[in-house]
Every structure is written in structure tokens, then in C-alpha cells.
Amino acid sequence: MRRALQCTRAFSNLFLPSLYRPTPSSLPTFALSWLPQRAWNSESIKLRDYQEDCVRAILTSMNEGERRMAISLATGGGKTVIFTELISRLTHPARPEAEKTLILVHRRELVHQAAKQCEKQYPEKVIAIEMGTSHANVGADIIIASVQSIINRLEKYDAELYKLILIDECHHAVSPSYLKVLTHFQAMDVNERTPIVVGVSATVSRFDGVSLGKVMDKLVFHMWVFLKRRLSPPRFTTVSSSVDLEGVKDRNGDFDIKGLGRAVNTDTANDIIIQTWKDRASERKSTLVFCVDIAHVRSVMDKFRKNGINAREVTSRTLIQTRRECLEEFKAGKFPVLVNCGVFTEGTDIPNIDCVILARPTRSKNLITQMIGRGLRKSEGTGKTDCHIIDMVANLSRGIATAPTLFGLDPDMIISEMTPDQMRAEAAKKAEARQKAEEKEKRLLLAVTPPPPPIQLEYTDYDSIWDLLSDSRADQVIYTMSKLAWVSIYPGKYVLSCARNGYITVERDHSGWYKVEEFRALPPEMGLRGWARPKLVMSGIEHLDAVIRGADTYTLNTYPRKLVARSSEWRKLPATDQQLEFLKKYRHDKDWEDMRKAGTLTKGKVGDIITRVKHGTVRRFEEGRKEQRRKERAEAKERKRRQREEVKLGSLE
Structure with missing residues (x-):
């Protein structure tokens, strides 16, 4: 057995240096004879009911002719499990000879997360990474690629060999880099031989409003797996941060980062963050703070430390090894506060997070949903019962997305540890009040006064x-x-x-x-x-x-x-x-x-x-007036009819 494993490792290192694991067909016959058959069997993973429903929805839509499909799952819904399950269960109807799969992601953490899941589920398959200095061998069964790397290495890939393209966080998929990759793999011109494209995201939309229809033709499964069973329930609190965003310009539909950083990164605003954490979250074991930029991260981290709170930072400039070590220690509960900017908004799995501080204002519901989602995973054995979402609400008269806006409430509304059910009830009450006010205003607008001269x-x-x-x-x-x-x-x-x-x-x-x-x-x-x-x-x-x-x-x-x-x-x-x-x-x-x-x-x-x-405003107005007059004539007619039916009796003496 030892001899077979040595041969296997030598063969893999000689011919397949960038691969995670060799496939049986790539090994010498004498090596295979020494290995037990179960070593090549995929690990059996039992899907949850909704995950199975999602896989079946994709396969059914594919058999009905769909080639480019999107699925929407909340954070914690197990999208990576669904992805990897599709690899073994999907056969291209018009290209049965195509057996390879490409998984496209846009961040390093997501690459390794997908690779780890594929390695776990398919120990018999060759899994390769295309990212940075890692150059994938084109003979691999599953290629996991960062878009930034594969876009410059497309010439080595034969599109005809790929049955399935999986896109993680697919709301990015209409960007030019993704479109170039999908064009190379013949996924833009839809016909029966187009590879199956499946995109997944917790937020299947883009903040700039650009239609995902360029890449996705149909949303085949949508499920917000919310709180009740699968995820840790959130508890929301908003805090007026004193930040004024009126002078901050827009860029690509959201706030300009430089201007936002200058507005947010002030001593007063940062002191409010620290005081809020001390007052409302000091008992929390693992707090993740979202900041605007690197300077903001440093300022907030320094504020925490000056107050005797052990806080660390992770930014885009953090070395990979340092980031990995910091993340492992945070998961182990060795320090209570991790401050970041834009690193952990998507895909990162840190189940122990029991508090999220949103110190980065945004207009994007997608972004705020992603940030909140970092704290919604359940964490067994850590004592986590819920996640406290603390939203540092800035002052802006228009267009800001806050925790209350996700539930239809006023963005300026200050809430204190409200559950989603409580916020929904409050939103329903306010919606009812608005409807009554609108109906009253409409009646006043359409009211007909007695004819003047x-x-x-x-x-x-x-x-x-x-x-x-x-x-x-x-x-x-x-x-x-x-x-x-x-x-x-x-x-x-x-x-x-x-x-x-x-x-x-x-x-x-x-x-x-x-x-x-x-x-x-x-x-x-x-x-x-x-x-x-x-x-x-x-x-x-x-x-x-x-x-x-x-x-x-x-x-x-x-x-x-x-x-x-x-x-x-x-x-x-x-x-x-x-x-x-x-x-x-x-x-x-x-x-x-x-x-x-x-x-x-x-x-x-x-x-x-x-x-x-x-x-049409005037036409609509006149139509409303006519309809109001018609109703009033009908009501007057009904009153006269009732008056005629009344029986009046004189006095009885």
C-alpha cells in the first residue's frame, strides 16, 4: 500500500504539478492495483430538502431547454454544496462527451473554499486552481479560477470540453471580465450546444441596475433561508453616528469611496462606534466591523486598542499568511474584534461571528445584505444564540440603505435590538398608515365642491x-x-x-x-x-x-x-x-x-x-374626477331610493 501511494505521489508530481489530486485514469495500472476501490468513491453528502429542490429545479430547467440559469440563496444556504452536487448529476443534453466543469469566482477566499469542498466531495477527480502563480493543468476535471487570472490565460482552454460553468456571486457576472471569459467558453450565444451556466448569489441583482439578462436567462430557484431553522437569528440596533454624507459624491451608483472615507473617518464618529460596542456588545465574543477604506480600518482598530479592547485588522494589503493566521485565531475566539474593509463581504465562512458593526454607509441593498449575512451562520458549541447587527446610520436625506430599509422602514428610524419579525410588524403598521393617508389625500384631491359662479x-x-x-x-x-x-x-x-x-x-x-x-x-x-x-x-x-x-x-x-x-x-x-x-x-x-x-x-x-x-397626468386627473362624480351620483340616487322607501308615521293620540 505504501509503495502504491509513493508511486501515485511521484506520478502526480511529475506530470500534474498544479493539481490537487490525480484521477484514476491518470495513474499507472500497477499503482491502481494496490489501491482499495473505496479510495476513489465520492464522499456521500446528504442534501437538505431545499438544496435537493434547487438541484432538481436546475436539471428540470436544463431539460426544458434552458442553458443560463440563476439561483438565489441566502447566506448560509449551502450554495457551494449545491454547486458541487451539480457536477456529478449534470450531463449536457447535446454534448454528452463534454465532462469538465469551470467554477468562476472573483476573490481568493472563494477559490480556496470551492476547492476544499470539491476535494471533499470528489476525491477521485482532478481539481486544479487557476489563480495568480497557480497555473491549472488543462487536463483537470474541475477548474476553479479567479476571473482576474483566467482572463489572461483563456487560449489554453478548449471550450468544447466543458459541460458546466458555475459562477459564484453571479451579480458580478455582467462585468467586462466575466463577459470575456463567458464569450471564450461559448456561453454568450445561446443554442442547444451552449454549456450550462449556473450562477448563484444571495442577491441576484446589481446595484447599478445593469440587467443580468446578458448572462442569466432565468431565475430557476429563489429561497431566502431566513433565521427560523438554518441560520442564527439577528437582532438589529441602529445608532445615529453623526456622519453627514450630503457632500459625498456618487460613483457607479454608490458613494465615492474617497469622499466617503473622509466623511466617515472622524474622531467623533469613531468614538461613537467604540462607545456603542462597549454599551451594547461588550459581552459578544466575536465582532466583525465593516469600514470604508484602509485608513478607516486603522483608525477604528486604534480606537478599540486605546480603550483596552483587543482588535485586529484585515485589509486587501494584509499578507495572505498573516490573513490566514488572523482568521484562524478569530475563529478560535482568541480576540474579540476583527476590523476589515471589503474583504469579508462575500463568501467567507466565519460561523462564530455574533456581532456585526456596519460602519460603512452604502446605497446598495446587495452590499448591506452581504455584510449582515456574515453573522447569520449558526455556530455549534460556541454558545452563539443570535447575532447583534449594529448599524451606524449616517445622515443623508436620500437613497441610503440601512438595516431598517431592508424591512421597508424609514432609513432614519432608530431601532433598539428589534428582531426581523418586530421590524416587519412595524413596517406593516407604517405601510397601513401610509395607505390611509394616501386614500385621504386622494379623496381630498378628487372632492367636488358646490358649483361656484x-x-x-x-x-x-x-x-x-x-x-x-x-x-x-x-x-x-x-x-x-x-x-x-x-x-x-x-x-x-x-x-x-x-x-x-x-x-x-x-x-x-x-x-x-x-x-x-x-x-x-x-x-x-x-x-x-x-x-x-x-x-x-x-x-x-x-x-x-x-x-x-x-x-x-x-x-x-x-x-x-x-x-x-x-x-x-x-x-x-x-x-x-x-x-x-x-x-x-x-x-x-x-x-x-x-x-x-x-x-x-x-x-x-x-x-x-x-x-x-x-x-397623461391631466388625463388621469380628469378620469379620476369623472369616476368620483359617477360614484357620488350613484350614492345620491341610492339615498333618494332609500328615502322613498321610508315609512313616516304621524303622532298617535
């Missing part, structure tokens, strides 16, 4: 419509999501004018899903007028903030920013005569000159009013 009646009608058109309160929701000049036409429909070039619409359909369409003007130089057939930019988007981000991304890649930005200087200029002429029927002449002198009729404001008129 004819001249006053006309003036009142015009004034009412003008107030509706010029009231920008309905746009405040969009203002929190976008810096572009979106106009709310009515609930569920929003329009962004691109001047004479056309316009973009975001509209909710009858089933509650949003779609984005572009309407381009026909070229006037060809004697054409009107609009070309609308172009569908994206569809099937569930949430308004996501569809607005996607529409913004598309718009800024298509039109100049100064044409569509709400802050553009041209919007502050006086309205043109042509604009004013259009509005005359909605406002009396006697008010015209006063409004001009007051400077309230700017190009931007009047342009927004014209957009509302052209796209």
Missing part, C-alpha cells in the same frame, strides 16, 4: 389642474433614488425627457412588475415626425429603486449627462416663449407676468410640467 368655476378648474401639474411633491420618491430629472406622471409611471432626442419611461404593468422603454424621435432631416417604435431596455424588475438604477445606467451610457441631470444649469434658465405658449391654457394671463418676474417659470420646472401634460 361660472367665471370662478373656470378659474378654479384651471387652478386645480395647474396645482396638480406644478406640484413636485410626487417626485420626491424619485429624488431619493436618482439625480436625473425624472418626472412622476402618476403612481407607477415615471418619465425622463431627453430633450428633442426622445424620452425614457419606467412603468409598472398590471402584474406589478416594472419595465423600461426608450422612445427616440424620428430624424427631422428626413422629413419624419413622431417617434420610432419603442425599444424595450429591461423588464420584469420587481422594485422601483432597482429599475430606476438600471434606467439611469442605460440613460447615462446613451445621452449626455447635462441633458438629463436634475442639477444641469440650463434647467435654472428662464422658460422659453414656446414653453410658456404651451402652458397658457393651464394658467390665467393675469398671473403670467407675475410668475415671470418672480422667476418661478424656469426651463426645468416648465419642462417637467409639459412632460406631465404630454404623458
